[in-house]
Amino acid sequence: MKEEPLIFEKSVPGRTGATIPTCDVPEQPIRDLLPGVQLREALPLPELSELDVVRHYTRLSHRNYAIDLGFYPLGSCTMKYNPKAHEAIARLPGLTRLHPMQDVAQVQGALALIYAVEGALAEIAGLEAATIQPAAGAHGELLSMMMIRAHYQSHGMERTVVLIPDSAHGTNPASAARCGFTVRSLPTDSRGLTDMQALKAGLSEQTAALMLTNPNTLGLFESEVLEICRLVHEAGGLVYCDGANMNAIVGKARPGDMGFDVMHFNLHKTFSTPHGGGGPGCGAIAVGKTLAPYLPMPRVTRLSTGSYDWIRVGDHSVGRIHTFYGAFLVAVRAYAYLRTLGFEGLREVAETAVLNANYVRARLASHYHIPYPERCMHEVVLSTSKQRSKNGVKALDISKRLMDYGFHPPTNYFPLIVPEAMMIEPTETESKETLDAFCDAMIAIAEEAETDPELVKNAPHSTVVGRLDETAAVKQLDVRWRNVGDTVPTDS
Amino acid sequence: MSYTPHTDADRAAMLEVIGVPSIDELFCSLPIDARLKQPLSLPSGMDEATLGRHMRELARANTSTDEAISFLGAGVYDHHVPAVVDALASRGEFATAYTPYQPELSQGMLQAIYEFQSLICILTGMDLANASMYDGATAMAEAALMCVDMTGRRRVVVSRTVHPHYRQVLRTYLKAADACYVEIGCGDGRSDLAELHNAIAMETAAVLVQSPNFLGVIEDLHGISGICRDRGVQSVIAVDPHSLALLEPPGAYGFDVVVGEAQSFGCPMGFGGPLLGFFACRQNLIRRFPGRIVGRTHDSEGRRGFTMTLRTREQDIRRERATSNICTNEALLALAATIHLAALGPEGLKGVAHLCLQKAHYAAGLLGAIPGIGIPIQHPFFKEFVIRIDTRFAVPDISRALRDRGIIGGFWLGEAYPEYHDCLLVCVTENRSRADIENFAASLADIMAGGL
Numbered sequence: 001m002k003e004e005p006l007i008f009e010k011s012v013p014g015r016t017g018a019t020i021p022t023c024d025v026p027e028q029p030i031r032d033l034l035p036g037v038q039l040r041e042a043l044p045l046p047e048l049s050e051l052d053v054v055r056h057y058t059r060l061s062h063r064n065y066a067i068d069l070g071f072y073p074l075g076s077c078t079m080k081y082n083p084k085a086h087e088a089i090a091r092l093p094g095l096t097r098l099h100p101m102q103d104v105a106q107v108q109g110a111l112a113l114i115y116a117v118e119g120a121l122a123e124i125a126g127l128e129a130a131t132i133q134p135a136a137g138a139h140g141e142l143l144s145m146m147m148i149r150a151h152y153q154s155h156g157m158e159r160t161v162v163l164i165p166d167s168a169h170g171t172n173p174a175s176a177a178r179c180g181f182t183v184r185s186l187p188t189d190s191r192g193l194t195d196m197q198a199l200k201a202g203l204s205e206q207t208a209a210l211m212l213t214n215p216n217t218l219g220l221f222e223s224e225v226l227e228i229c230r231l232v233h234e235a236g237g238l239v240y241c242d243g244a245n246m247n248a249i250v251g252k253a254r255p256g257d258m259g260f261d262v263m264h265f266n267l268h269k270t271f272s273t274p275h276g277g278g279g280p281g282c283g284a285i286a287v288g289k290t291l292a293p294y295l296p297m298p299r300v301t302r303l304s305t306g307s308y309d310w311i312r313v314g315d316h317s318v319g320r321i322h323t324f325y326g327a328f329l330v331a332v333r334a335y336a337y338l339r340t341l342g343f344e345g346l347r348e349v350a351e352t353a354v355l356n357a358n359y360v361r362a363r364l365a366s367h368y369h370i371p372y373p374e375r376c377m378h379e380v381v382l383s384t385s386k387q388r389s390k391n392g393v394k395a396l397d398i399s400k401r402l403m404d405y406g407f408h409p410p411t412n413y414f415p416l417i418v419p420e421a422m423m424i425e426p427t428e429t430e431s432k433e434t435l436d437a438f439c440d441a442m443i444a445i446a447e448e449a450e451t452d453p454e455l456v457k458n459a460p461h462s463t464v465v466g467r468l469d470e471t472a473a474v475k476q477l478d479v480r481w482r483n484v485g486d487t488v489p490t491d492s
Numbered sequence: 493m494s495y496t497p498h499t500d501a502d503r504a505a506m507l508e509v510i511g512v513p514s515i516d517e518l519f520c521s522l523p524i525d526a527r528l529k530q531p532l533s534l535p536s537g538m539d540e541a542t543l544g545r546h547m548r549e550l551a552r553a554n555t556s557t558d559e560a561i562s563f564l565g566a567g568v569y570d571h572h573v574p575a576v577v578d579a580l581a582s583r584g585e586f587a588t589a590y591t592p593y594q595p596e597l598s599q600g601m602l603q604a605i606y607e608f609q610s611l612i613c614i615l616t617g618m619d620l621a622n623a624s625m626y627d628g629a630t631a632m633a634e635a636a637l638m639c640v641d642m643t644g645r646r647r648v649v650v651s652r653t654v655h656p657h658y659r660q661v662l663r664t665y666l667k668a669a670d671a672c673y674v675e676i677g678c679g680d681g682r683s684d685l686a687e688l689h690n691a692i693a694m695e696t697a698a699v700l701v702q703s704p705n706f707l708g709v710i711e712d713l714h715g716i717s718g719i720c721r722d723r724g725v726q727s728v729i730a731v732d733p734h735s736l737a738l739l740e741p742p743g744a745y746g747f748d749v750v751v752g753e754a755q756s757f758g759c760p761m762g763f764g765g766p767l768l769g770f771f772a773c774r775q776n777l778i779r780r781f782p783g784r785i786v787g788r789t790h791d792s793e794g795r796r797g798f799t800m801t802l803r804t805r806e807q808d809i810r811r812e813r814a815t816s817n818i819c820t821n822e823a824l825l826a827l828a829a830t831i832h833l834a835a836l837g838p839e840g841l842k843g844v845a846h847l848c849l850q851k852a853h854y855a856a857g858l859l860g861a862i863p864g865i866g867i868p869i870q871h872p873f874f875k876e877f878v879i880r881i882d883t884r885f886a887v888p889d890i891s892r893a894l895r896d897r898g899i900i901g902g903f904w905l906g907e908a909y910p911e912y913h914d915c916l917l918v919c920v921t922e923n924r925s926r927a928d929i930e931n932f933a934a935s936l937a938d939i940m941a942g943g944l
Contacts, residue, residue, distance in 0.1 A: 003795065003796060004603065006603070006606070006607060006610075007607050007830075007834050008607070008610065015837070016836070016837045016839050016840050017574075017576070017834065017835040017836070017837060017840070018574060018835050018836045018837065018840035018843075020839075020840055020843035020844060020847070020922075021847065021922060023846070023847055023850055023851075024925060024926040025850055025851050025854035025926045025929065026854065027850050028850065028853065030738070030846075030849065033849060033850075033853050033872070034710070034738075034739075034849075034872045035872060036872065037710050037739065037872050038713075038714075038739070038740035038744075039738060039739065039740065040736065040737070040738055040739055040740050040741065043614075043737060043838040043841070043842065044614055044838070045611065045614060045615075045833060045836075045837055045838040045841065046833075046834055046837060047837040047838065047839075048834055048835075048837065050574075050576055050835060053576060053580075053831060053834045053835050054576060054579075054580065056834070057580040057581075057583075057604070057827075057831055057834075058580065058583070059600075060599075060600035060601075060603055060604055061580070061583045061585035061586055061600050062585065062600065063599040063600040063603070064585045064586060064589055064597070064598055064599065064600030064601050065585075065589060065594075065597035065598065066584055066585045066586070066587070066588040066589040067584070067588035067589075068584030068585065068587075068588045069584070069585065072590065074590055074593075077590050079588075079590055080495070081495050082587070082588050083495060085540045085543065085544070087582065087587075088544075089543070089544070089547045091578075092547060092548065092551040093551070093556050093558050094548070094550075094551025094552055094553075094554045094556045095547075095550075095551050095554070095556075095762070095763065096556075096760035096761070096762050097556040097557045097558050097570075097760065097761060098554055098556055098557070098761060098762065098763040099557060099562060099564045099568060099570070099761050099763070099764075099900070100568055100761070100763050100764025100765075101564050101566050101568075101903050102555070102562075102564065102900060103891070103892075103895060103900075105895070106554060106555035106560070106895070106900075107554050107555075107763065108553045108554065109549075109550040109551055109552065109553030109554040110550075110554055110763045112550060112553065113550055120534055123532055123533055123534060124532060124534075135626035135627065135630070135765070135766065135820075135822075136626065136818070136819060136820035136821070137819065137820065138807070138817045138818055138819040138820065139626060139630075139818075141817065142668075142817055145668070146664065146667075146668045149668060169808070170806075170807040170808035170809065170810075170811045170814070170819075171807050171808075171817050171819050173807075173811040173812035174807035174810075174811060174812055174814040174816070174817035175817040176812065177812035177813070177814075177817075178637075178668065178669065178816075178817050179668040179669070180668065180669060180670055183811075183812040220521065221521040221522055223521045223522070223523060224523075225523070225526060226523055226525055226526060249522070251528070251532060252519060252522070252527065252528055253522050253526050253527050253528055254528060257525075257526060257528070257529075258526045268820070272495075274587045274588050274824075275588070275589065275590050275591070275820075276586070276587055276589070276822075276823050276824030276825075276827075277586050277587075277589040277590070277591065277592065277598070277601040277823040277824055277827065278590070278591040278592065278601070278605075278623070278784070278820060278821055278822075278823030278824075279624070279766070279820045279821045279822040279823045279824065279825070280765075280766030280820075280822050280824060280825060281820040282766075283820075296664070312907075318664055318667075318668075319660050319661070319663055319664035319667070320629075320657060320660040320661050320664055321630070321661055321664055321665075322626060322627055322629065322630065322661065322765065322767075323567055323568075323627045323628060323629040323655070323657045323658070323661070323753070323764065323765075323767060324567075324568065324657065324763070324764025324765060324767075325763070325764055325765065326764075326765050327765040327766035327767075328762055328763040328764055328765045328766075329760070329762040329763070329765065329766060330765070330766055336543060336547060338534065339535060339537070339538050339543055339546065340493050340494075340537055340538055340540070340543055341493065341494050341537050342534055342535060342536040342537030342538070343531050343532040343534045343536075344494075344536075344537060345493055345494035345537045346494070346532070346534070348494040348496055349494050349496070351515045351518075351519075352494070352496040352498060354515070354518045354519065355498075355503065355506055355507070355510075355515055355518065356506075358510045358512075358518055359506045359509060359510055361510075362509045362510045362511065363509060374521060375510075375512075375518060375521070377518075377521075399594070400596065403594070403596055403597055408590075408594065408597055409594055411593075414808075428494065428495070428496045429495045429496060429497065430497070431497040431498070431502070432497075432498065432502045432505065432506060460596050463596035463597060464596070464599050465595070465596055465599060465791045465795050465796075465797035466596065466791035466792055466793060466795070467596065467791060467792065468595050468596075468789050468790065468791050468797045468798075468799045469789045469790055469791065469792075470789065470799060470801070472789045472790065473787040473788070473789035473799050473801040474787070474801055474802060476789075477778070477787055477801070477802070478787055478788040478789075479606070479609055479620050479621075479785050479786065479787045479788075479801070480606070480609050480610040480613045480619075480620060480621070481606070481607070481610035489619050489774070489775040
């Protein structure tokens with residue numbers, strides 16, 4: 001495929017792609033309206049016709065892989081089908097052309113929707129209350145850590161340590177550290193689960209919380225979760241559930257029933273709102289009784305009259321973490337998804353997601369090393385260590401070679417505790433034919449690693465660009481277009 | 493309906509390969525006590541047509557800004573979005589992709605983000621910009637924390653003219669980080685520079701302002717950046733990117749960090765979210781700034797390619813020592829903003845800004861001439877301004893009377909600024925016609941004359 005120039009390289013002075021209305025009010029000289037204000041001279045934005053713009057971004061779209069094009073088994077990312085009906089719904093003018101500061105009398109539908117989504121999330125979590133205010137999973141984690149901190153502060157307690165298993169997503173330690181907590185890592189045992197001895201040894205009167213992903217990032221359910229939560233509570237700490245892997249248990253089990261005090265959901269994973277190439281997301285959180293007083297403001301409430309209103313002030317609230325009320329239109333899509341599926345549908349999601357992952361696991365088990373013996377939940381982690389030690393073929397090579405077979409690679413080199421990790425999450429929306437084609441490709445690549453390792457090591461061979469020089473990207477840093485003649489500042 | 497494709501035969505064949513008799517067997521690692529005891533209390537599933545009816549009903553319970561003439565701004569704006577934006581940004585190739593961790597399969601989104609970063613740099617006059625933040629408020633909070641981390645000083649000075657939500661988010665973030673929040677006043681609608689000068693202490697990491705500020709006023713950027721430079725503190729400014737088509741960009745005044753909300757480029761108001769935060773800074777902050785950034789490089793055959801770069805700052809690599817915990821951002825909105833700017837070009841953007849400026853001033857002239865209405869702040873403004881209403885009337889009552897006439901009269905300032913309890917913040921974009929403005933003025937005059 002031919003390279004697509006940058007939008008700036010297609011610019012022709014004097015061209016425009018927009019029709020601007022003529023001014024229908026009496027005009028005054030700008031100088032008179034803005035006395036003493038420094039006005040701008042140069043505005044070197046690109047100049048294109050509308051058709052130029054359409055072709056440019058359509059061509060760029062052809063240089064992008066997506067769920068709509070094929071299988072996207074990125075572990076921990078839950079790349080399931082995003083229903084088109086929900087996209088159409090999220091474009092209803094009664095939802096999009098709504099200002100967040102309108103009087104409550106004019107936004108009863110929006111408030112009802114937020115109230116219903118939050119209620120449903122609390123029910124699915126088995127917890128007291130939920131908020132959709134966080135904009136992403138990491139934002140939900142951050143908010144949860146803020147609330148835990150506020151809880152201890154309001155009780156005059158100083159607990160400064162957060163325990164996090166070494167298999168956790170990187171956002172967990174980063175979110176805890178952002179709230180001033182000291183992060184202690186817990187090892188994973190030979191079963192791929194939290195090491196109970198290490199947990200017991202790590203708990204103390206300093207323990208603020210344990211952040212646990214369940215199922216964990218090895219795709220395994222923490223079968224001792226009830227005991228884990230009991231131990232942390234006994235030590236006076238709280239337990240946070242990273243809900244990134246909720247797709248495995250939605251409608252089958254509830255974190256609140258397991259003893260968790262707070263959890264986050266990724267609406268852009270479990271509830272099928274499109275990930276958009278890196279957002280927008282929604283990292284809604286649900287909380288139990290202990291932390292409910294610290295929820296961010298505002299909240300939506302239902303009055304005895306049946307109408308809805310804002311609660312703007314909470315005595316113990318940590319405050320606000322997003323302008324207005326968070327990613328409403330993402331919540332709209334999640335709401336549409338929840339209403340489409342209902343309880344039965346949600347349970348089928350978890351069951352099928354787990355079935356699909358175990359099917360992939362079973363088909364690949366004799367071709368790749370599977371580091372943990374247990375059957376998996378919604379995702380399977382395998383290691384390409386056999387291929388690495390025998391033929392020098394790395395997980396990255398196999399991932400790149402998968403592109404030549406028309407698939408997006410799984411997550412690789414995560415979790416960090418598995419060498420040469422490939423983390424495969426098929427999701428429930430993929431058919432047996434797709435899974436078979438993917439497994440056939442994985443098996444064929446395992447064979448190629450034996451017979452023609454260079455073919456795999458130099459992959460991909462069919463993409464619009466080959467492997468990129470990441471070192472050059474850092475060393476000769478170029479993160480923006482510059483017009484010819486622009487001066488380039490230095491780092492110092 | 494759960495969008496699962498398996499037939500009974502598929503399921504049976506798959507279970508056989510796995511070697512278990514039933515799907516239930518796959519859930520055996522869940523302890524009995526952790527399993528769901530009774531069905532979740534959720535409404536039953538719906539077919540697509542029924543869902544559509546239900547959703548349209550919910551939407552009808554709202555009054556959209558198509559059904560009322562809105563003069564609300566206050567951080568989310570009703571600008572025209574060309575049809576070409578959603579037609580392109582909604583393409584499944586973009587919308588249903590994940591974060592571009594595999595550059596060979598993500599060149600489309602990566603190149604678009606590189607273009608977005610470039611456009612933000614051009615608009616703000618800064619050296620580099622990241623791939624987006626959750627919203628303007630969190631972009632400002634991240635900027636404050638970056639300055640705190642970088643300087644080792646734990647005090648941040650904030651102007652009261654910054655958007656109240658931004659200040660609330662800032663306080664939430666700073667409290668969690670044990671950093672101190674200090675506010676300076678705005679006696680005449682602008683940041684008080686004498687107070688700013690005095691508020692900067694040894695422990696001050698940064699000064700945070702907004703321009704045009706929440707009250708609509710264009711701040712004295714030369715004065716603010718000069719004080720920051722003299723006192724050796726980082727200067728952070730939030731801007732309305734539309735205003736930058738007309739106004740000298742913050743980069744020209746020497747600001748260190750420029751943040752803001754770019755929802756008005758290509759994104760619907762959407763009841764306030766998702767939004768599109770942007771973050772731009774000077775070259776010397778290259779190793780410190782939060783969030784993702786896309787860089788240009790090449791493959792072994794010399795073909796140009798784009799990839800996420802400077803990744804060692806980020807949480808998935810550096811974990812608790814990362815510059816921020818941010819992961820998912822607002823890529824699809826950044827794409828929409830990029831398409832919006834590409835379609836408008838410099839003349840289009842200047843044209844829109846010009847219309848906002850002219851119409852807002854026309855409206856201020858008409859409204860200010862109504863008996864009982866005053867314009868309490870006399871500084872230059874862009875598209876938002878404050879009107880003061882004779883204290884014979886309570887502002888919420890006036891707003892209600894306007895609503896009854898199909899007009900959303902603006903944002904009541906009473907909660908955020910008690911000294912402006914009798915004021916409305918009025919926003920006029922290019923989407924308001926002369927007739928809309930005159931209708932607003934006539935209705936308000938009528939109400940003030942006793943029509944309440």
